[in-house]
Amino acid sequence: MSTPYQEALGQTLIERTHRERIVIVGVTLPGMTDDETEESMDELAMLVDTAGADVVARLVQRRDAPDHTWYVGKGKAQELKEVCLTVDADTVVFDNELTPAQQYNLEKMLGRTALDRTAVILDIFAQNAHTLEGKAQVELALLRYRLPRLRRGISGNLSQQAGGIGTRGPGETKLEVDRRRIMRRVTKLEADLRALQGTRHLQRKSRSKSGLGNVVIVGYTNAGKSTLLNRLTNAGVLTENRLFATLDPTTRRLAMPGGETVLITDTVGFVRNLPHGLVEAFKSTLEVAAEAELLVHVVNSAAANPEAQIDAVRVVLEEIGADTVPELLVFNKSDLDPVTAERLVEDHHGSVAVSAITGDGIETFLRTLGDRVRSLTVVHELLIPYERGDVLASVHREGEVVSTVTEDSGVRVRARLSDASAGRLAEFITTAQSSSPG
Numbered sequence: 083m084s085t086p087y088q089e090a091l092g093q094t095l096i097e098r099t100h101r102e103r104i105v106i107v108g109v110t111l112p113g114m115t116d117d118e119t120e121e122s123m124d125e126l127a128m129l130v131d132t133a134g135a136d137v138v139a140r141l142v143q144r145r146d147a148p149d150h151t152w153y154v155g156k157g158k159a160q161e162l163k164e165v166c167l168t169v170d171a172d173t174v175v176f177d178n179e180l181t182p183a184q185q186y187n188l189e190k191m192l193g194r195t196a197l198d199r200t201a202v203i204l205d206i207f208a209q210n211a212h213t214l215e216g217k218a219q220v221e222l223a224l225l226r227y228r229l230p231r232l233r234r235g236i237s238g239n240l241s242q243q244a245g246g247i248g249t250r251g252p253g254e255t256k257l258e259v260d261r262r263r264i265m266r267r268v269t270k271l272e273a274d275l276r277a278l279q280g281t282r283h284l285q286r287k288s289r290s291k292s293g294l295g296n297v298v299i300v301g302y303t304n305a306g307k308s309t310l311l312n313r314l315t316n317a318g319v320l321t322e323n324r325l326f327a328t329l330d331p332t333t334r335r336l337a338m339p340g341g342e343t344v345l346i347t348d349t350v351g352f353v354r355n356l357p358h359g360l361v362e363a364f365k366s367t368l369e370v371a372a373e374a375e376l377l378v379h380v381v382n383s384a385a386a387n388p389e390a391q392i393d394a395v396r397v398v399l400e401e402i403g404a405d406t407v408p409e410l411l412v413f414n415k416s417d418l419d420p421v422t423a424e425r426l427v428e429d430h431h432g433s434v435a436v437s438a439i440t441g442d443g444i445e446t447f448l449r450t451l452g453d454r455v456r457s458l459t460v461v462h463e464l465l466i467p468y469e470r471g472d473v474l475a476s477v478h479r480e481g482e483v484v485s486t487v488t489e490d491s492g493v494r495v496r497a498r499l500s501d502a503s504a505g506r507l508a509e510f511i512t513t514a515q516s517s518s519p520g
């Protein structure tokens with residue numbers, strides 16, 4: 083049985099006759115710099131472009147707090163109206179999150195659809211979802227976003243005929259008529275997703291039984307995660323210069339130079355201010371990161387602000403409980419800006435620089451990856467004399483200590499160590515043995 087939302091998602095495939103003309107609006111709040119606002123606006127412009135619309139004007143304002151009624155001040159709202167008329171805009175998109183009331187007020191005053199960043203991201207996800215699970219996750223996120231906005235019958239009314247961002251989904255009247263049905267649909271989707279998640283757990287179990295290390299690629303959207311996986315394994319994953327090209331995880335075997343084989347998974351990208359409802363809905367997909375033994379965190383070293391992207395990714399990792407998984411930072415796109423890539427590697431101990439496109443640095447990356455994976459699976463036993471507190475400290479710092487026992491001649495420590503650390507501490511190592519990771 084096809085639901086209104088499934089039909090709606092189908093609509094995304096229909097080519098639009100006219101590209102929407104969009105004015106983007108950003109507000110700098112206390113604690114933010116103007117540069118940060120500009121960066122975020124650039125990214126919003128890219129999101130809008132990825133969604134298939136054109137940015138025709140942009141407006142920014144600095145405020146102490148958002149205005150209750152229009153988010154921007156009254157004067158700025160007037161200016162926005164004039165700009166919309168001048169450039170013949172269909173829609174305005176705010177970089178900041180609008181409340182349902184602000185959205186309603188803006189639409190009434192501007193006579194145009196008013197949306198926020200979340201709506202654009204949801205739209206892109208709706209266009210990119212292909213699997214059963216991905217579609218269900220997007221539908222759930224859309225429903226959760228729209229439900230609080232139903233009462234007033236807003237969000238997309240005005241350009242419903244033309245179609246565009248924020249309109250994919252059933253007509254608002256249909257939604258109003260059957261609110262309860264939607265609630266039931268939400269419940270059903272949640273149950274479906276739980277079932278799909280169960281299947282995924284079984285798959286993962288059989289994977290971990292295979293005894294292979296489980297490596298997951300994470301990173302900001304467009305960082306080059308899929309390109310890296312393709313470079314390593316000829317996975318044939320779609321790569322595109324657009325945001326959120328990948329929504330469904332792909333897993334491949336990867337044989338490393340040292341002889342080990344790991345399973346490596348490409349996942350959905352993250353972005354600043356990823357809508358919470360979306361993270362919630364995509365939890366089962368994102369969970370693969372939480373269950374990994376090692377995260378390969380791919381960073382676009384040529385991005386305007388790579389450090390901010392690293393932070394944004396770590397915020398999401400924390401939200402999905404993956405912040406305790408060991409991480410290998412990989413600064414990609416080193417071909418574009420080799421100097422910055424080199425500096426980033428120096429700033430981040432243990433990281434590597436690569437170009438997934440040219441293949442530069444890939445060998446070093448594989449060696450490092452092999453070392454890190456081995457360090458997770460080999461437990462070394464060391465006997466450290468009491469007077470060598472410095473050695474004990476560095477084992478704690480560099481490795482993962484499994485157990486310590488005090489003996490007459492010193493402390494007997496069992497620890498997972500990288501090859502590099504094990505090499506340096508060779509004189510204290512008594513035995514090494516494989517252990518099942520985790």
Ligand SMILES: Nc1nc2c(ncn2[C@@H]2O[C@H](COP(=O)(O)OP(=O)(O)OP(=O)(O)O)[C@@H](O)[C@H]2O)c(=O)[nH]1
Pocket residue numbers: 301302303304305306307308309310320321322323324325326327328329349350351352414415416417418436437438439440
């Ligand atoms: N110059 C250069 N471009 C790269 C490199 N790696 C990837 N790209 C380009 O960056 C864009 C994004 O690459 P993807 O592999 O799709 O990025 P992703 O991280 O998988 O992105 P999402 O799936 O959308 O989150 C594509 O246009 C790639 O060709 C690189 O090392 N150098």
Ligand SMILES: [Mg+2]
Pocket residue numbers: 307308309320321327328349
């Ligand atoms: Mg991808």
